[in-house]
Amino acid sequence: MSERLRMVEAVRDTLGAELARDDDVVVYGEDVGEAGGVFRATQGLIDDYPDRVFDTPVAEAGIVGAGVGLAATGMRPVAEIQFQSFLYQGFHQLAQHVARMRSRTRGTITCPMTIRTPYGGGIHALELHSESFEAGFAHIPGLKVVFPSSPAETKGLLTSSIRSPDPVIFMEPTRLYRSFREEVPDDHEIPLGEARVVEPGEDITVVAWGSMLRETLDAVDDIDASVEVIDPRTLYPLDTETIVDSVKKTGRCAIVHEAPKTAGMAGEIIARLNEEAFLYLEAPIERVTGYDVPMPMFAREDDYLPDADRIEAGIRDVLEFG
Amino acid sequence: MPEETVAQFHIRSVQVLSEDETVDDELVPDLSDDELLTVYEQMKRSRRLDERAIALQRRGELGTYAPAIGQEAAQVGTAFALGEDDWLVPSFREQPALLVHGTAPDAVLQYAKGMEEGAEIPDGEGALPPAIPVGSQPLHAAGIGWGEALQDRENVAITYFGDGATSEGDVYEAMNFAGVYDAQTVFVCQNNRYAISTGIEKQTNTETFAQKAIAAGIDCVQVDGNDVLGVYRVAREAVEKARSGEPVLIEALTYRRSMHTTSDDPSAYRESEEESEWEARDPILRFQRYLEDRGILDEETKGAIAERIEEELASAIDEANERREELDPADMFRHVYQDLPPELERQLAAFEAEKGGEGE
Numbered sequence: 001m002s003e004r005l006r007m008v009e010a011v012r013d014t015l016g017a018e019l020a021r022d023d024d025v026v027v028y029g030e031d032v033g034e035a036g037g038v039f040r041a042t043q044g045l046i047d048d049y050p051d052r053v054f055d056t057p058v059a060e061a062g063i064v065g066a067g068v069g070l071a072a073t074g075m076r077p078v079a080e081i082q083f084q085s086f087l088y089q090g091f092h093q094l095a096q097h098v099a100r101m102r103s104r105t106r107g108t109i110t111c112p113m114t115i116r117t118p119y120g121g122g123i124h125a126l127e128l129h130s131e132s133f134e135a136g137f138a139h140i141p142g143l144k145v146v147f148p149s150s151p152a153e154t155k156g157l158l159t160s161s162i163r164s165p166d167p168v169i170f171m172e173p174t175r176l177y178r179s180f181r182e183e184v185p186d187d188h189e190i191p192l193g194e195a196r197v198v199e200p201g202e203d204i205t206v207v208a209w210g211s212m213l214r215e216t217l218d219a220v221d222d223i224d225a226s227v228e229v230i231d232p233r234t235l236y237p238l239d240t241e242t243i244v245d246s247v248k249k250t251g252r253c254a255i256v257h258e259a260p261k262t263a264g265m266a267g268e269i270i271a272r273l274n275e276e277a278f279l280y281l282e283a284p285i286e287r288v289t290g291y292d293v294p295m296p297m298f299a300r301e302d303d304y305l306p307d308a309d310r311i312e313a314g315i316r317d318v319l320e321f322g
Numbered sequence: 323m324p325e326e327t328v329a330q331f332h333i334r335s336v337q338v339l340s341e342d343e344t345v346d347d348e349l350v351p352d353l354s355d356d357e358l359l360t361v362y363e364q365m366k367r368s369r370r371l372d373e374r375a376i377a378l379q380r381r382g383e384l385g386t387y388a389p390a391i392g393q394e395a396a397q398v399g400t401a402f403a404l405g406e407d408d409w410l411v412p413s414f415r416e417q418p419a420l421l422v423h424g425t426a427p428d429a430v431l432q433y434a435k436g437m438e439e440g441a442e443i444p445d446g447e448g449a450l451p452p453a454i455p456v457g458s459q460p461l462h463a464a465g466i467g468w469g470e471a472l473q474d475r476e477n478v479a480i481t482y483f484g485d486g487a488t489s490e491g492d493v494y495e496a497m498n499f500a501g502v503y504d505a506q507t508v509f510v511c512q513n514n515r516y517a518i519s520t521g522i523e524k525q526t527n528t529e530t531f532a533q534k535a536i537a538a539g540i541d542c543v544q545v546d547g548n549d550v551l552g553v554y555r556v557a558r559e560a561v562e563k564a565r566s567g568e569p570v571l572i573e574a575l576t577y578r579r580s581m582h583t584t585s586d587d588p589s590a591y592r593e594s595e596e597e598s599e600w601e602a603r604d605p606i607l608r609f610q611r612y613l614e615d616r617g618i619l620d621e622e623t624k625g626a627i628a629e630r631i632e633e634e635l636a637s638a639i640d641e642a643n644e645r646r647e648e649l650d651p652a653d654m655f656r657h658v659y660q661d662l663p664p665e666l667e668r669q670l671a672a673f674e675a676e677k678g679g680e681g682e
Binding site for chain 2: 026051052054056057059061062065066067068069070071072073074075077092093096097101102103104105106107108109110141142144165166193236237238239240241
């Protein structure tokens with residue numbers, strides 16, 4: 001069985017399926033109950049599961065911190081933080097407790113919590129509703145950082161995240177919530193830590209995730225070369241092997257993300273390629289990213305965000321080198 | 323209706339055994355002589371553990387250590403009200419409560435030796451490890467109390483924090499969450515009058531710390547935290563209330579008689595006269611006199627208790643030293659995730675190669 005769903009519907013479908021499958025799953029967050037979430041990602045769930053879907057007080061540290069306790073009692077907390085930058089108000093709970101509970105107790109207490117959060121620009125939202133702090137999350141040992149890029153990917157990755165024994169930050173690109181429909185299989189798990197070769201190619205490897213994957217695929221359409229597009233899907237753990245193998249084949253690479261350039265995940269991927277594929281490189285690796293500026297308000301967000309034109313230009317620079 | 327009072331609040335304060343040994347017979351909790359002696363022994367156990375730990379730290383055998391000297395009644399009295407399956411969610415100065423709830427002294431020592439082994443929670447023990455960031459752990463207790471309620475279990479979570487912690491937003495968020503979800507949680511604020519060097523008058527403008535609960539809509543009570551009978555009495559009530567879904571904040575008025583941690587020197591910020599005053603109000607001495615006056619505690623029993631404690635501590639110190647000897651550094655890689663991710667596998671291999679190389 002499968003259904004053609006939008007990404008936001010795939011989120012809801014997955015949450016419903018996991019609530020049905022496992023009595024320990026609890027879905028909670030600001031406005032996720034009666035209102036069904038500000039993006040409607042939890043619409044209707046409270047009607048079917050009034051005892052396991054909860055509107056919370058407006059308290060992000062509370063949402064994250066309470067998850068530590070819920071998990072300790074054997075539950076599977078699936079929290080929504082309404083917008084990713086509001087997670088900064090719960091960041092200390094994330095870094096001090098959620099991420100390290102397993103290691104500091106040597107596995108005797110764990111925190112199998114999933115924090116879903118809409119991220120990224122492109123929907124003309126208010127200030128501080130459009131950030132992409134994935135490198136920050138990936139820098140905290142103990143967390144897994146997961147990015148869906150389509151409705152079917154959402155189903156497979158969110159299912160695995162909720163079932164994961166480790167805490168997961170699940171970054172949902174707001175601009176893709178309603179942008180397209182896709183067949184979404186009913187029972188679908190995608191292992192965390194496995195990249196997807198979205199399009200095979202021979203001349204250059206382009207790595208992109210979340211919202212930037214769509215932009216990258218648009219850019220690639222206009223390029224007269226064989227481009228291999230890789231969606232890492234999880235940034236921690238990162239599937240280094242798939243990216244390294246690809247670059248060993250193509251000899252060229254560009255990495256795309258909408259987060260700021262400095263200390264972004266592209267830098268980490270380049271470092272790993274440097275360690276494992278240096279001698280195969282035929283050109284410097286290009287980063288097509290946001291700028292080192294606070295995510296601008298929406299009048300300038302299109303100027304900030306990498307789009308198909310910038311990505312295409314970046315790919316051409318690498319292809320034309322040497 | 324131009325103006326009217328829409329809500330009024332009051333703060334109840336309880337004392338059963340006063341400093342001058344007067345006992346309020348109406349309020350005295352129903353504890354057998356054996357139970358009273360157990361309470362006494364638990365207070366002594368923690369006191370001696372702290373004293374030994376400070377000495378070990380001074381000899382370089384332990385890292386920074388936060389003694390609970392002076393706060394034994396506040397903690398033993400509350401933890402003694404818990405059932406075996408209840409949860410204890412401590413801060414970093416909770417030796418008295420931990421020992422009562424079943425933590426072995428050697429675990430406390432291992433933690434103070436800088437080993438995660440000391441924060442392992444044995445199977446079946448309802449506890450979280452010490453929380454170092456001030457005020458962060460009450461939220462976990464709110465989550466536990468909520469989770470237990472969701473699963474129709476009766477267990478409660480009790481969490482400890484200090485006067486300083488109430489200035490952290492998380493403590494309010496925790497009490498507010500607990501109130502909204504009828505969490506089975508007891509919050510214990512040990513007002514020991516100091517947050518490192520900062521006195522309570524600089525911490526808040528409120529008259530009591532108990533009243534912090536009122537804004538969150540949960541019950542509260544203040545108690546003389548150096549009166550173990552009073553503390554036990556309010557803790558029993560609070561635990562039973564929490565079991566039925568009514569969270570409670572207890573403010574225990576006490577005094578941190580020793581340093582904040584072994585890295586601290588209180589003479590920089592408080593007078594020795596003040597310390598002497600509180601020495602006379604010591605919770606163990608007060609309870610000891612009470613037991614002696616009633617013929618429950620005699621010299622022989624005191625000697626036997628002291629001997630048991632010294633023996634236990636001696637073997638705890640040996641045990642902690644042995645675990646330190648056996649420490650496997652590579653373990654730091656093994657508990658970050660359930661399964662070792664490939665990147666960590668590579669780092670572990672490199673680490674082991676480097677360590678192996680050193681031995682050659």
